[in-house]
Amino acid sequence: MSSSWLRTGRSPGPPLQRKLDLPGAALEAASRGDFELQGYAFEAAAEQQRRPRTVRVGLVQNRTPLPADTPVVKQVAALHRRVEAVVEVAAMCGVNIVCFQEAWTMPFAFCTREKLPWTEFAESAEDGPTIKFCQELARKHSMVVVSPILERDSAHGDVLWNTAVVISSSGAVLGKTRKNHIPRVGDFNEFKWPEILEFRVIPGVSLREDGRCFHFSVKPKKREAWRLSIRPRPSVFQSTYYMEGNLGHPVFQTQFGRIAVNICYGRHHPLNWLMFSINGAEIIFNPSATIGALSESLWPIEARNAAIANHCFTCAINRVGQEHFPNEFTSGDGKKGPTPQTVSAHLPPAALVWTLGLWPPGTPDENGVGTGVEMGQAVGAPSDRGPAGPGRHMHTPRTPSGWPAARFTAHRDFGYFYGSSYVAAPDGSRTPGLSRTRDGLLVAELDLNLCRQVNDIWGFKMTGRYEMYAQELAEAVKPDYTPRIVKE
């Protein structure tokens, strides 16, 4: 009888799994290597016709060891060394399948929107240096290695993909799968005119917006303070690095079970999990790179729900730490730091009209800084009294035109990757998460028989009515689709 199944039946909260008794040498090596090591087991009922199909998976979460402005080859080499050490410990723990975090060979530089040097981290998914490195690991430890990288596809016009390569325990490249859903969120994307969240109307001050600037008309001699809050809206432009995957939903038959890889943002799309499951995945890895302000409250829900909805195991992996980039960039809602931004000032003497302007990112203003907010006196003489307000929200450089200016805080990091990698089971049970701040290896022993056992109990595939949904979705995507809304 599946103890985890019984346990889920008994406890309303997430049932935690039995701790694995990991070898002392592995625990020592992990503490020497300064990374967390945890192990848990998921059990299933005994069957007459099948023996327990026990497999141990290893989830690796880590920070980038070297600063992002270190030469590319050095960064990659340092990451190879770091992961090699973790995989050594995974081998001591009897791990059969190991999976690394999204784009694990590089800092998550897509937030910068710069191409060089970041695109130099891209490599071939068939014979790039990282693949060769992973093949050695696989052969040495007879371990399946799932290696998510930035792929350079030279066979198709040198395009980039967000790809995971699956390497068999024999060392052969079993195949690759690509990120099916690309975010249009915050730092992943481009600039869009922000919405005004708050404008405290005060006597004698009025506001006009023209899609490029906010214009404040102020009665002469007014001395009141004004306050404006702005939240940049997420972009709806394309991701600037890679496009949606074109490989569908392949499942890989490994020596230890059928696995699939749902990369990062695909986690938010239940249909993505479903198609991997329909194709037979018993374990779906979700290598990710996501930050607190963006997704941390969703993190414990989505992969766990996917395990429940698809009668399979899911492995959610997220990197840790903060990555700093040489050049400043600005953000959507994904940005670190207080949201919304606040720009505030006391009006200078004799101000008649004030203008608050923004530039799109990548369009440096006269100071060579990207997106910014300029607050300048459009009418009247230049003033020495620059804007005041919460300093950390503002810079006060002078534009060449000599007007005082206030800027969004452009920043050099994407935010804090919160780790918290975990494994969820088809019966709704889950392991605790790894640390939010430390590198770590999570070892989970899975009896894959639990997938079919829970399938036979809940039967979501049987009751899923996919034919109906295939038809409804086909209708819904038509340009002239009319939603079925019943009115009185």
Add this chain to the structure above:
Amino acid sequence: MSSSWLRTGRSPGPPLQRKLDLPGAALEAASRGDFELQGYAFEAAAEQQRRPRTVRVGLVQNRTPLPADTPVVKQVAALHRRVEAVVEVAAMCGVNIVCFQEAWTMPFAFCTREKLPWTEFAESAEDGPTIKFCQELARKHSMVVVSPILERDSAHGDVLWNTAVVISSSGAVLGKTRKNHIPRVGDFNEFKWPEILEFRVIPGVSLREDGRCFHFSVKPKKREAWRLSIRPRPSVFQSTYYMEGNLGHPVFQTQFGRIAVNICYGRHHPLNWLMFSINGAEIIFNPSATIGALSESLWPIEARNAAIANHCFTCAINRVGQEHFPNEFTSGDGKKGPTPQTVSAHLPPAALVWTLGLWPPGTPDENGVGTGVEMGQAVGAPSDRGPAGPGRHMHTPRTPSGWPAARFTAHRDFGYFYGSSYVAAPDGSRTPGLSRTRDGLLVAELDLNLCRQVNDIWGFKMTGRYEMYAQELAEAVKPDYTPRIVKE
């Protein structure tokens, strides 16, 4: 600025909402009526073009006030009175849309597999007594009423449906929607030959199974105890009361916003939520009747994930308490009490062959009891020494044939409905759950603007690639579909 959005950005756990300041008279009335009353608010960012679209929803969870063997009309009347009192309080709290639990006018008798008197609770969704009752409530309080009932569809051969009727605040029947997914789980269904989970082989005892009986061959004069564990497997037969809904995924445009109803087991199917959302639902109610052993560990995950995945509010409602039925019935894994069942005994003297037999449910054995396990001495003289073992697992009636018998614990209740109704928001935030044991009313104030705001931030509809999934699903349902499995 949406405080809930900010909060989700800050806290890894489920962010809880601001408590509503509910009128004292309402709180007093609730305590007089002996039900819990809680209120929370979800906020959204201020917009320039839309004012806040604030709506208050009321979720009602309750036990059945009268025993299940009370005359049907009395049970219905008592439920009407109970819910009427709760709705009075909802009105005091300014509730605009109220939703009751699944099949709220009756005990959840489907586990009995008996037809009478339970099917007498079914009524017309257009002009049945409960609909008329709800229309009065709607008119009196200018409140939209969502009333999930067992529907008798006299226009289509008197078939039964698991239906929710939506009544406009004007009192008009706006329309109905039907349960799209029917469980094939445990008590919801019919009998299937169980699997043997454990048979402790002991010297001199062998086991043979013929799909109808377990035969134990025992060497004469053996005295050892034997032990057999059996777990009934969930059925794959049709539900015996109603079939899958045939009304698709209608969304109802009410005075207070666009709503849909995903009844109970549809909660487990992400595509069901998705189609309601694609059709424009801003609030999806999930009236349920589910028990701890079956689903409690999934409860906090599924509706919350649906709110996240579909940029809408979800309202999960579950009844409370335990309902006792006149006649015994047996269960699948959904059953209350220890699973698996254990049948054990010391062998009587001179036993040669023992037989353990089962009957399908609804086929009363000689004692007029449904599904049972008979353990009888097939060879040799009747023995006075009946089976022994954990008493609560066994009855020891004698069959007319005079052999000692052991039965599964047939029971008279479905299990414990754990309440815990809650509301989840598109940003991943949620309210606390209502009590696991008490009747209750949960009032939630929703700013529906949050749906489109989160949609614009996360953009799951935009990045959903539904065209691809419509095609993949259409392929996947074909009888000759070959899953995409990559082999070495």
